[in-house]
Amino acid sequence: QVQLVESGGGLVQSGGSLRLSCAASGRTFNRYAMAWFRQTPGKERECVAAISWSSGRIYYADSVKGRFTISRDNAKNTVYLQMNSLKPEDTATYSCAADELGSGSSRSREYDYWGQGTQVTVSS
Secondary structure, X not given: OOOEEEEOOEEEXXXXXXXXXXXXXXXXXXXXXXXXXXXXXXXXXEEEEEEOOOXXXXXXXXXXXXOEEEEEEHHHOEEEEEEOOOOHHHOEXXXXXXXXXXXXXXXXXXXXXXXXXXXXXXXX
């Protein structure tokens, strides 16, 4: 069982930056692929970034490439999402997810554990 807790969301102006953190419980964090998904009302959940358990594979959605960076610190059981050059269309609830021994898939059905989410609002 893995519990995930996100933090770092908030209100930021267009062009600004935020760093989201997702802290995981348990002693086997390094066995899990981690991903960040976002969702807005009326839209499908979208994977914005994912990192495999070995950090050997990283995925970014086209909409965030060059602006967002996913990273993980296995010593701290934490995965991060650095978001730069934020746009109003990045406004969403961002959730982290974990997939044991995963390859860093962008498909939500691959992930077994989910956090509650943190709201990111980008004003124009």
